[in-house]
Amino acid sequence: MFHANLIANVFRRRRNLILVYFLALSSFMYLIAATFPTVHQAGAEFMEALPPTIKNLVGDANLPFASLPGYLGLGLSHPLILVLFAAFIISSATQAVAGEIDRRTADLILSRPVSRTYVLASHLAVTLIGLFLLALATWLGVVLGAFLGLIEPDLGRLALASLGLFALFFAVAGYAYAISALTSDTARSNGLAAGLTSLFFFMHFIGNLWDRAEFLLPFTIFTYYTPGVTLEGIASPAENLIILFTVGLVLLAASFTFLNRRDIA
């Protein structure tokens, strides 16, 4: 299913990006952990006074945001985290098919004795390894804070919250790969995938902000990403994880079908 030669080639081209993002994400989550004691003492009242609509964005308006789990949940929902993950997944997916065609290197690869399935699977393997490492970076940043004695988080629940982040962007990978498999232009593939991600985020935002738009919530993947709830241990994330992984798997399967049926031109 995978082609070691291709995986090595794709990884060689993505490794610097993965390394930079890994350091940025772990540093950011370390900062979140390190600032908790100060924020907890100085800004607890402010945190609790946040409007429910804003709190809903992190999963649940009833979460105690001044608590460590609530604060870490805020960190894991921070736009910087979401943008870095989205940028990595969307650019990786685009490079897999649309980017190769756009650069005209697809001819070079697909004229070899290797199936399109292997080519896509090899790209996907590197994307998922990268996604795993980035999710691990968010966990390790907090673990470093705990190691230095700044906080005492529940590392098991934290791992589950990071798994939620992995699942959310596994779903993003699903449609980003499907779009890439259907297009031949880097800008178009990036634009469509980023546009769809922004649309889902906007649906989540507006659905939480406005009662009459609540009906949108089940249709956006961000609804199923609830790090605050997971960290507080209010509810099991299993159902949300299953939904996100199912969405990702279905769309990834579709992207293999699209690539195996399309012209490379």
Added chain:
Amino acid sequence: MPVIVTKGLTKHYGTTTALSEVDLEIDEGTIFGFLGANGAGKTTLIRLLLGLIRPTAGKAWVLGKEVCLTNPELRRKIGYLPGELRLYEDMRGSQVLRFLGRFYGLKDTVIRDHLIETLELPPSALRTPVKKYSRGMKQKLGIIQAFQHDPDLLILDEPTEGLDPLIQRRFYEVLRDWRERGKTIFMSSHNLGEVERVCERVGIIRQGRLVADERIEDLQAKLVHHVEVVLEQPAGDGIFDIPGVDVVFSNGQRAELKVRGDLNPLLSTLARTNVSDLSVQRASLEDIFLEFYREESARCSTPT
């Protein structure tokens, strides 16, 4: 044994016909030149043969196997040089060759080393990232990667683009060597002199249709002859008013003519006069090519 066979091969892109009912059969050990203007369908045919695109109708067989999008093993015995070659710019030359060679499990580098020497790709270039390569160096690397796994069929799209004349000649020798080893070479080219020099058979494609597929000598004999005739005495204006004969130049006594098709009507006319000198030359491949395209451009330029 035919190495390439196509039957009714057709490709449409929406309402545009890129290739129309192409029937082709190329035997083992042939160097086949494929000619056509830009957009005539050369690259479309190559992409169909490699299974990069699906035919709208018809079928193709390469090395005895039917071409389809999902049969990668078919490509194990094919070497391919794309037109407008693009390589991974951040890789060094040696990395590109190793990376592409690994798809074939390539361990023996005898062919690669021989071609590096023949095409004069310096060892320092192999240690340099491809983004620093000149057009010619990239083309040399492209040629080497196509040949390095000792394929039975080479599909080369504009192989000498960017090569200097000296390296072009060496490349022609490589092609002849490979033909002698029983390999088949399918090459598209804009360089008609090159095709005339190295190919024994040529296909001409125009607007997606294969309008000629013959040995070069047969085409030359059949199509156009350049005739130069000197008469002992000036003749009347209408002497060369013969179907298929175009007067390129005439001063009444000396004339340069272009004869399409049968030479005999002209020779019969000349037999009735006193000729002091006569020379007949077969057309170059360029003349033949232009002849096939002349009709089309005349049709396009005629107001309706």
